[in-house]
């Protein structure tokens with residue numbers, strides 16, 4: 001079996017949403033595929049009105065295939081301190097013509113203000129590893145783990161684009177979606193993340209390669225690229241107007257600074273992925289400001305490197321759960 005669904009970026013590529021059908025008759029919600037967590041949760045009719053702001057609500061009572069898991073609850077807190085919690089139902093879920101008939105659908109009864117404010121986002125599909133699913137008394141499998149046994153190949157792929165729709169594919173690799181070869185690197189799933197080691201980085205096409213191992217996770221749900229301080233300093237030292245501005249919470253530079261270099265990260269076997277300098281200018285710091293917030297920021301607040309959308313949209317990425325490895329290719 002296999003599936004394929006379009007993903008669509010919100011403004012500034014802050015997040016990527018995909019249509020998901022839940023229940024019978026089907027209820028279509030726009031969800032954020034998040035390889036940095038492992039709960040499939042949705043805005044639901046169980047929420048207080050004050051927590052809803054335009055989102056589409058899953059109504060388990062309107063689904064003839066929904067079964068409430070009595071006594072089960074879930075509660076998740078994300079890296080950015082946003083959170084959500086609620087009850088657990090089993091229902092049918094279809095993403096890109098791929099159906100899981102008995103998926104744990106976590107219906108929200110409470111969401112933090114960041115989710116309420118994000119009116120286009122109806123919830124998350126966590127495609128990390130099920131070991132970190134938050135359902136109690138027993139954790140639940142991710143959508144991919146439920147689908148995997150029936151797939152042609154135990155992989156899903158992420159093809160995120162800058163300011164344009166891309167695709168998530170399940171169960172196969174579209175050889176037309178990338179150029180050159182796919183370099184595979186081992187994944188350590190102990191903490192439930194797609195954690196891998198980059199052999200190093202290079203700033204600019206004429207820069208030297210810095211062989212320094214960077215331990216981090218591939219996270220489709222994180223917008224920016226969060227790297228060790230030393231790597232950030234090496235990058236921003238090449239931008240004439242760059243400064244670290246604590247008041248803005250990170251590195252900024254003049255939006256019209258023409259010296260923003262490309263950033264390359266190693267994936268193994270001598271392969272590097274090139275992130276164009278244009279991807280590394282995120283947004284104006286304030287309306288009317290001449291300064292822009294960098295797409296690369298320090299990972300010191302998080303404790304480990306996060307290869308978020310700014311890095312992922314420069315590549316075709318294979319999340320190979322069957323072999324616990326990540327595949328990277330240029331495109």
Ligand SMILES: N[C@H]1[C@H](O)[C@@H](Sc2ccccc2)[C@@H]2OC[C@H]1O2
Nearest residue numbers: 034036078079080082114221222
């Ligand atoms: N894996 C990521 C996750 O998807 C988001 S949750 C989220 C919060 C508000 C709006 C949209 C999504 C959060 O930021 C980084 C890390 O935690």
